[in-house]
Every structure is written in C-alpha cells, then in structure tokens.
Amino acid sequence: MEKEVVAFLNYHEGGVIFIGVDNQGIALGVADLDGDMLKIKDRLKNNILPSCMGLFDISAIERDGKNIIKITLASGPEKPYYIKQYGMVPKGCYIRLGTAAEPMPLPMIDDLFAKRTRNSISKIKSPQQQLNFEQLKIYYEAKGNTLNKQFATNLELLTENGDYNYVAFLMTDSNSVSIKFAKYKGVSRSALIESPDFGYESLVKATKQMLDKFELFRDRIEITASGGLPHGLSKEEFFEGYSVPRNKEIMRIFKDLGLVEQLGTGVPTILESYGKECFKFSDNFIRMTFPISNQVTDQAVENTGDVVGGQTGGQTGGQTGGQIASITTKQREVFELILANPKISRKELSVKLGINESAVQKHLKVLIETKIIERVGTFKGYWNIIRE
Numbered sequence: 001m002e003k004e005v006v007a008f009l010n011y012h013e014g015g016v017i018f019i020g021v022d023n024q025g026i027a028l029g030v031a032d033l034d035g036d037m038l039k040i041k042d043r044l045k046n047n048i049l050p051s052c053m054g055l056f057d058i059s060a061i062e063r064d065g066k067n068i069i070k071i072t073l074a075s076g077p078e079k080p081y082y083i084k085q086y087g088m089v090p091k092g093c094y095i096r097l098g099t100a101a102e103p104m105p106l107p108m109i110d111d112l113f114a115k116r117t118r119n120s121i122s123k124i125k126s127p128q129q130q131l132n133f134e135q136l137k138i139y140y141e142a143k144g145n146t147l148n149k150q151f152a153t154n155l156e157l158l159t160e161n162g163d164y165n166y167v168a169f170l171m172t173d174s175n176s177v178s179i180k181f182a183k184y185k186g187v188s189r190s191a192l193i194e195s196p197d198f199g200y201e202s203l204v205k206a207t208k209q210m211l212d213k214f215e216l217f218r219d220r221i222e223i224t225a226s227g228g229l230p231h232g233l234s235k236e237e238f239f240e241g242y243s244v245p246r247n248k249e250i251m252r253i254f255k256d257l258g259l260v261e262q263l264g265t266g267v268p269t270i271l272e273s274y275g276k277e278c279f280k281f282s283d284n285f286i287r288m289t290f291p292i293s294n295q296v297t298d299q300a301v302e303n304t305g306d307v308v309g310g311q312t313g314g315q316t317g318g319q320t321g322g323q324i325a326s327i328t329t330k331q332r333e334v335f336e337l338i339l340a341n342p343k344i345s346r347k348e349l350s351v352k353l354g355i356n357e358s359a360v361q362k363h364l365k366v367l368i369e370t371k372i373i374e375r376v377g378t379f380k381g382y383w384n385i386i387r388e
Helices: 002-009 035-049 106-115 134-140 165-172 203-209 233-238 248-256 268-271 299-305 329-340 344-352 357-369
Strands: 014-017 057-061 068-074 096-098 100-105 178-184 192-193 198-199 213-216 218-226 279-281 285-291 317-320 323-326 372-377 382-385
Touching: 002 014, 002 035, 002 068, 035 057, 035 068, 096 213, 096 382, 100 203, 134 344, 165 248, 178 203, 178 285, 192 248, 203 248, 233 268, 329 344, 329 357, 329 372, 329 382, 344 357
Parallel strands: 178 213
Antiparallel strands: 014 068, 057 068, 096 100, 178 192, 178 198, 213 218, 218 285, 279 285, 317 323, 372 382
16 A cells, blocks of 8 residues: 555655555445554554655545545655655655556656755755855866856756855855864873864865864774765665765765765775674764774874774775885875876865865875875975885
8 A cells, every 4th residue: 555655645646545446446345444544544654754644635435335445645745755664765666657656766766855845955045145166166177177157057056046055055165064073192082182173165175175074083983974864765775885865966066076976886895894883873973983904003193193094995005114104095196196297286286185285295294204205306396106
C-alpha cells in the first residue's frame, strides 16, 4: 500500500486508492472497517517520508452492500516522497506512470530533492542585496572560465523575484558565515593552542582554507559536520558512496572549481584506510575521527599543525635523514602547482589555492625542509624539484 501511496504523492495530480475492491472493480469489502482505517492511517503516518499528514483523507463508502475504504491523496509539495524502510532510492521512491507505480530513476530523485522548497536555500532571499563577487570571479578565472554578466542567473544565485538568494550571500566577498578550526597540544580539548576563525568571506575561499569544523589533536584529526546525514540517506547508503547533494546550487559551483566530484568515491576511498567506527552519527551532526599514523613525528605535528598520517589517501610521505616526512593535501597542491610551473610566484600560489601568502610560505617551508623542493637563483628565481 505504501508503494501506491508514495507513487500518487509524487504524481502531479495525486490519486485515489480503494481498499476492498478487486482488479475487476467488484466490491469485496473489508472485514474490520474501523480497525483497518486506523491501521492505514498509522502506516501512512509512520512509514512514509517526508510526512504526508494532511495530504490524505480516509473515508468509508458502501458499494453493493459492502464496506470499502477510500484513500484520497493530494500531490505532495515536498517531493520526492519515499518508503521510510528503504530510503530515498529507487527501491523506496515511486512515481505513477499510467496505471502502474514505477521505481523513480535516481536522476529524477536528485532533481526533485534539490527543488524541495523547504530545503532549498536558493529560495531564501539574501539578508543583503549589495553583494560583490570578486573572489568568486578570481577562482573561476583560475580554472579558465570567465563569469559573464548573466552569471547570477546561470549559477542560480537569484530568487524567483530576481533578488539575490542565500546561495549568493554565501558566495559573496563578505558575509557572516564562519568556519571553526582548532589545534590542541595533547589529546584532549583542555590543551587548546590555536583556534583561528575562518570565513566571513566567499564560502569557496573559506572552504579552501578549512572545511566545516576541523580539530587537530596529537593523536587524531576530528571533523564535525553540522546537519547530520542528508534527508533520506541511510548510513548503509552513505558508506556505499551514494551522493546526495544537500544544496545543488553550491554543489554546482564547487564542482566547477574542482572542489568536489559528486561521484560518490570519497567515503569508499576513506574506508580503504579507516574503518566505519571512525564515523559517529547523530540527528544534527556527523563526527569523523581519524587516528594520525604513529609514523608522524611529534615535531612534524608541531611544525605543520595539520599533518595527516601516511595512510591518508591523496597524501605523500618519505624518509629523509632518518626522519619521516609527511605532507598535507594542501602542501601536495602547492607541490603540483610548482611541478606544473617552476617559476610560479608565492602570490600566484596564494590566488590559485585561495589562501593568504603567509600560509603559502608555511607550506613552502615544509616542502623545503622535507627536501621535496628547493629554491634556485635569486629571490624571484624558480623552484627545483628534488623528488616527487
């Protein structure tokens, strides 16, 4: 029954279901009218998400002397609706096609979810309307793309009334959104030694500096993401790599700039080195705790502040002079830019990476000390690659 109800909720006209009538229209009736009506209400209330309360009416009619239950369904405003047991996947989402309830294709599920009014920040008007996007333009130009006069429309930064929306507010050069970072000297939160506050700028620039809340201890890295799992995504689907963008407009921009891939490979890649026990879920947060490899020396942690152990995917390490040298993802990005252009300047690195020049200098220092690169010539000379 839930399958048929979900299909009508996702259909643009709703529909009607009769209980107690066979496929030929012959009335068979129901044995316990009141009890069955109560059971149906409970099943629709508890087994379907989002809540369909207020979208259905259950009534009793009589045909040929038999009691029949009539369920009248409206088209739901929060599509896609799905069976709670299976989640927001084709096995749980259905759409009415002709006289049949058919599984909804995944692209349609993603599209309907992105358009869901109550979860779409593109429909929320920006608290400010005088917005500048110089930082966003710089990042697009670094990727070889130029934002034309229609960029606000093309990137869906406007509401239906033509005002800047909340996505635009997040992408503007100056806003009120911050991202927290914390570094601890030991293994507990009582030994805080650094807590810079990133943000108040384009979300792209802030993201390049730090994603969500990033906490570094001597023995582990903790990342706390607000919001819990995306609506309708189960833990099993999360670990299998299903990609459900919470906000497709932000995903579009981040994908353009190479910050995300939306192929669902991230979590499965992490699980190649870390177990599922590293992930803790609650209704409002996801906390990921990754132990730092014991090969990373205490001195390396003190020097870089963001070293990840040699097991972490996408990072490199080597042994130089009897010490283990590990570099971070950001330092790897610096190295790859130098590899592509040995004459690149610190300012150019700053623009391409979205970090300030002092941060660039810190990463360059690590690459030099670990004997990965060396400066050749004068102050404005070029870089030499010692080892890859």
